[in-house]
Amino acid sequence: MIQQIAILGCGLIGSSWASFFASKGFRSKLYDIDTATCQRGTEQARENLHRLVELKSLPEEQLSDAISNLIPVHSLEELLGDCDYVQESVLEDYEIKAKLYRDMETFLPTDAIIASSSSGLLVSQMQQVLEYPQRSLIAHPFNPPHLIPLVELVPGKQTTVETLETVREFFLQLGKQPVLLKKEVPGHIANRLAAALWREALALLDDDVASLEDIDTALCTGPGLRWALMGQHLIYELGGGSGGYEKFIETIGCSFSSYWEDMQTWTQIPESAKKKAISGTTPLMEKRTREEWIAWRDEKLIKIQQVIEE
Ligand SMILES: NC(=O)c1ccc[n+]([C@@H]2O[C@H](COP(=O)([O-])OP(=O)(O)OC[C@H]3O[C@@H](n4cnc5c(N)ncnc54)[C@H](O)[C@@H]3O)[C@@H](O)[C@H]2O)c1
Structure with missing residues (x-):
C-alpha cells in the first residue's frame, strides 16, 4: 500500500507533484540536489495549496494538514529510507537519471515503486541500471500536475504488470486520469x-x-x-x-x-x-x-x- 511519498527533484514539476500528493493527504518528503531549490520548491508547493483553497479546489479545513504533509529533507537517505513511492522529477537526461537510480537503490526499500515524470525518455533504458527494475515505470504528468488530471503510465521491458496495476489504481483513487501505453515510444502519447x-x-x-x-x-x-x-x-x-x-x-x-x-x-x-x-x-x-x-x-x-x- 502506498502511504509515504518521496518527491525527488523540486523544480517546476516536482514542487507541483508535492502539492498534489500533500493535498490528497499523503506525507510527501521533498529532496533536491540543490538545497535552495528544495526550499523554493517546498515554498512553491505551499503556495499551490493556498491557491487551491482560494480556488475552492481544496477545503480550507484541510489546508494546515496538507501543508504539514510537505517535509523537505536534506539527503537521499532521509528521503527514501521509509518511502513506498518515489516520484522522480529530475532533469530530462539519461545519464543524470541513471546515476541517481543507482544511488537511490542503496536506501530505497526493495518493494518501493520508482515512477519517473520523464516527458519522453524510454523507461527500459532507465531501468537497466536498477537491481530491482520490475518496480519502475514512467508516470508522466502534464504541467501543472496538481491541476491537470492526465498521467501517462509507461511500462518498460522489465516492469511487472503488478507494478503497473498498483500505480494505475493509486492514481485512480486520487482522482487522476491514468492512460496506459502498451509499448514505449519517445514522447509517450x-x-x-x-x-x-x-x-x-x-x-x-x-x-x-x-x-x-x-x-x-x-x-x-x-x-x-x-x-x-x-x-x-x-x-x-x-x-x-x-x-x-x-x-x-x-x-x-x-x-x-x-x-x-x-x-x-x-x-x-x-x-x-x-x-x-x-x-x-x-x-x-x-x-x-x-x-x-x-x-x-x-x-x-x-x-x-x-x-x-x-
Ligand atoms: N516542464 C514540464 O512542462 C514537464 C512536464 C511533464 C514532465 N516533465 C518532466 O519532469 C522532469 C523535471 O522537469 P522540470 O521541468 O521540473 O525540470 P526543472 O529543471 O524545473 O527541475 C529539475 C530539478 O532536478 C534537480 N536535480 C537534478 N539532478 C538531481 C539529482 N541528482 N538529485 C536530486 N535532484 C536533482 C535540479 O536541481 C532541479 O531542481 C523531467 O524529466 C521532465 O521531462 C516536465
Missing part, C-alpha cells in the same frame, strides 16, 4: 501529439502565414475548446455526420493529404522559427506578468474541469 502540432505552429509562424497571436487564437478558440471534451478520433467520428468516421476519412480526411504534403517535416527547429517564436510572445507577456498568466491559467483550468464534471 500526449507529447508526440504536442510535438506534431508544435512543429506546425512554428512552421506557420516561420513561413509568415499568420502572427503568433493569431496562430494561438486559432488553436484555443477552435479545436482547443473541443479537445477539453473529446479527443481527435471522436471529434472526427462526429465530423462525418450520420456517416461517422468512415465518411469523414473518405471525404474530408482525403483532402488532408494535400495539407500533409505541404507541411514541414524538419526534426530540428530552424533558427529563424526560433527567433520569431521567442520575440513573438513579447506582446502576450506585456498583457500580463508571468505570475498573472499562471494564476489566470490555473483558475480557468479548475473551472473547465468543474464544468466537465457537471
Whole structure:
C-alpha cells in the first residue's frame, strides 16, 4: 500500500507533484540536489495549496494538514529510507537519471515503486541500471500536475504488470486520469501529439502565414475548446455526420493529404522559427506578468474541469 511519498527533484514539476500528493493527504518528503531549490520548491508547493483553497479546489479545513504533509529533507537517505513511492522529477537526461537510480537503490526499500515524470525518455533504458527494475515505470504528468488530471503510465521491458496495476489504481483513487501505453515510444502519447502540432505552429509562424497571436487564437478558440471534451478520433467520428468516421476519412480526411504534403517535416527547429517564436510572445507577456498568466491559467483550468464534471 502506498502511504509515504518521496518527491525527488523540486523544480517546476516536482514542487507541483508535492502539492498534489500533500493535498490528497499523503506525507510527501521533498529532496533536491540543490538545497535552495528544495526550499523554493517546498515554498512553491505551499503556495499551490493556498491557491487551491482560494480556488475552492481544496477545503480550507484541510489546508494546515496538507501543508504539514510537505517535509523537505536534506539527503537521499532521509528521503527514501521509509518511502513506498518515489516520484522522480529530475532533469530530462539519461545519464543524470541513471546515476541517481543507482544511488537511490542503496536506501530505497526493495518493494518501493520508482515512477519517473520523464516527458519522453524510454523507461527500459532507465531501468537497466536498477537491481530491482520490475518496480519502475514512467508516470508522466502534464504541467501543472496538481491541476491537470492526465498521467501517462509507461511500462518498460522489465516492469511487472503488478507494478503497473498498483500505480494505475493509486492514481485512480486520487482522482487522476491514468492512460496506459502498451509499448514505449519517445514522447509517450500526449507529447508526440504536442510535438506534431508544435512543429506546425512554428512552421506557420516561420513561413509568415499568420502572427503568433493569431496562430494561438486559432488553436484555443477552435479545436482547443473541443479537445477539453473529446479527443481527435471522436471529434472526427462526429465530423462525418450520420456517416461517422468512415465518411469523414473518405471525404474530408482525403483532402488532408494535400495539407500533409505541404507541411514541414524538419526534426530540428530552424533558427529563424526560433527567433520569431521567442520575440513573438513579447506582446502576450506585456498583457500580463508571468505570475498573472499562471494564476489566470490555473483558475480557468479548475473551472473547465468543474464544468466537465457537471
Ligand atoms: N516542464 C514540464 O512542462 C514537464 C512536464 C511533464 C514532465 N516533465 C518532466 O519532469 C522532469 C523535471 O522537469 P522540470 O521541468 O521540473 O525540470 P526543472 O529543471 O524545473 O527541475 C529539475 C530539478 O532536478 C534537480 N536535480 C537534478 N539532478 C538531481 C539529482 N541528482 N538529485 C536530486 N535532484 C536533482 C535540479 O536541481 C532541479 O531542481 C523531467 O524529466 C521532465 O521531462 C516536465
